[in-house]
Amino acid sequence: MAYNLERFSVLVVEDSLFIRSIIVRTLKAIRVGIVNTASNGAEAIELMRQMSQDGRKSGMSQIDIVISDWVMDPVDGLMLLRWIRRHKESPDRFMPFVMLTANTDLDGIIEARDMGVTEMMTKPFSMKTLTDKVQSVIESPRQFIQAPSYFGPDRRRRQSPLKGPDRRVITEAEIEVHYVG
Amino acid sequence: MSAEAAVEKKARVHIWRVRNRLKDRALLGAAGGPPGFDQVALATAQEQFDEMAEEYVDWVGGTFAELSQAIDEAAELPSIKRQNHWERIHRIAHELKGQGGTFGYPLISVIAKTLHESTRAKTPMGDNNVKILKAHADAMQAVIHDRIDGDGGRIGHDLLEGLKQAIAKHSVV
Numbered sequence: 063m064a065y066n067l068e069r070f071s072v073l074v075v076e077d078s079l080f081i082r083s084i085i086v087r088t089l090k091a092i093r094v095g096i097v098n099t100a101s102n103g104a105e106a107i108e109l110m111r112q113m114s115q116d117g118r119k120s121g122m123s124q125i126d127i128v129i130s131d132w133v134m135d136p137v138d139g140l141m142l143l144r145w146i147r148r149h150k151e152s153p154d155r156f157m158p159f160v161m162l163t164a165n166t167d168l169d170g171i172i173e174a175r176d177m178g179v180t181e182m183m184t185k186p187f188s189m190k191t192l193t194d195k196v197q198s199v200i201e202s203p204r205q206f207i208q209a210p211s212y213f214g215p216d217r218r219r220r221q222s223p224l225k226g227p228d229r230r231v232i233t234e235a236e237i238e239v240h241y242v243g
Numbered sequence: 244m245s246a247e248a249a250v251e252k253k254a255r256v257h258i259w260r261v262r263n264r265l266k267d268r269a270l271l272g273a274a275g276g277p278p279g280f281d282q283v284a285l286a287t288a289q290e291q292f293d294e295m296a297e298e299y300v301d302w303v304g305g306t307f308a309e310l311s312q313a314i315d316e317a318a319e320l321p322s323i324k325r326q327n328h329w330e331r332i333h334r335i336a337h338e339l340k341g342q343g344g345t346f347g348y349p350l351i352s353v354i355a356k357t358l359h360e361s362t363r364a365k366t367p368m369g370d371n372n373v374k375i376l377k378a379h380a381d382a383m384q385a386v387i388h389d390r391i392d393g394d395g396g397r398i399g400h401d402l403l404e405g406l407k408q409a410i411a412k413h414s415v416v
Contacts, residue, residue: 063273064281070268078338080302081345084295091288092280126265133337156261164341164352186344186352189292193280200266201278206259238254243262 065200071096071122072196075106075130075142076162081185085129088192098122103137106130107145114153125157127199129183129192132163132174139163140177147178147213155213156206156242158199162187178214180204299346300387303339307387310335310380318373325368332376333362339383347392350399354382354406371413378409 072094076082082099089097100106106128113122128146132139143159146152161174164185171182181195204215270278310332317328336359343351358379361372382402385391391399 063270063278064276064284065269065279066271066273067269069271070265078342080295080299081342084292084345087291087295088288091291092284126268133334156259158265162341164337185341186346186349188345189285189289193285193288197279200263200269203261203263203265206261208257208259210255232256236255237258238256239258239260241260241262243264 065092067093068095070094070126071098071124072127072129073098073100073106073109073122073125075100075103075128075134075139077101077131077134081131081162085192088189089196092193092196096122098125102134103130103139103142103145106142107137110146110153111151114151125153127158127160127196129160129195130162132161132165132170140174143174143177143179158203160195160199175217176212176214178212180215296346299342299348300390303342303351303387306335306339306342307380307384310339310383314373314376314380317368317376318370322368322370325373329362329366329368333359336362336379343383343386348386349393350386350391350395350402351383353403354379354386357406357410358383374413375410378406378413382406 072089074082074085074089074097076085076099079101082101086097086099098109100109109122110125113125128142130139130142137145139161143161146157146159147155158180159178160181160183161179162183162185163170163174166184174182181198183191183195204219206214207216276282313328313331313335317325317332320328336355339355340352340359343349343353343355358376360366361375361379366372382405385402386395386399389398391402393399395402
């Protein structure tokens with residue numbers, strides 16, 4: 063069934079006006095109902111705070127997906143992600159977060175993963191990459207793990223044999239499963 | 244630890260299984276056909292993307308002007324005072340690296356990548372290094388001026404080779 067995205071709300075956070083425009087136009091073209099923008103993480107946080115206090119004033123009552131650049135001033139994408147996942151004022155700590163980056167080194171990807179990113183999207187990107195990421199968020203959400211040093215989507219996407227020792231050494235009594243919604 | 248104590252022990256790990264409301268909503272009132280985006284909508288999205296790629300050539304002129312200004316200003320300063328300009332150029336390079344390939348000019352991304360690396364923290368900021376940055380800016384302007392899209396074939400290869408030679412020349416101490 064072809065998606066009906068009229069009730070979807072996406073927040074695009076990107077400091078480059080040109081990249082921001084192409085993302086917005088693509089999302090509008092696939093008929094996403096509400097697309098809001100911010101030019102850096104600080105603006106995005108302010109928008110979400112306003113949304114929590116007064117949805118009408120901010121023009122949004124919810125955010126379904128955040129698509130954010132990484133490198134921005136004064137608050138970058140990683141700090142924004144941290145705020146969404148951990149801050150008490152976050153409107154939804156489970157919010158899907160797609161991180162855009164021109165940085166392809168493994169350390170950076172691991173850093174974002176360990177902060178709880180949902181999807182990484184490497185620049186340069188194509189229209190298909192963007193729509194594939196949105197589809198992945200819709201079709202394949204992961205369970206969230208809340209551990210002493212991590213909160214975010216399960217970092218193990220696939221059930222495949224581990225190459226090294228299993229570091230998840232916990233008993234069933236130490237795990238609590240919650241069902242939401 | 245007794246069995247009771249083990250049960251009473253507070254969970255160390257919580258697993259949250261959240262209902263997929265996004266998909267529920269996406270399929271509410273959805274049209275027939277296979278799950279996914281509407282094909283007509285996808286075609287429109289591609290058209291929008293392609294249109295913007297055409298506009299990119301005009302847009303990037305502003306970014307190049309900003310880059311050239313930062314390099315020219317850096318050249319006027321003593322090397323120990325170039326840090327702010329280096330950071331500015333590094334930021335512009337990062338932006339260009341992400342943009343070029345997105346809009347059909349992957350050579351911009353390739354060249355911007357080495358420009359980005361050349362302006363990392365603690366990279367030397369001597370006069371020769373400024374010349375290396377200038378060579379990058381010139382090469383990127385040539386890509387746009389001559390509309391060298393894709394890998395640029397022979398012209399693209401020659402352009403990158405020319406840049407490599409310029410870097411080698413100015414890297415000689």
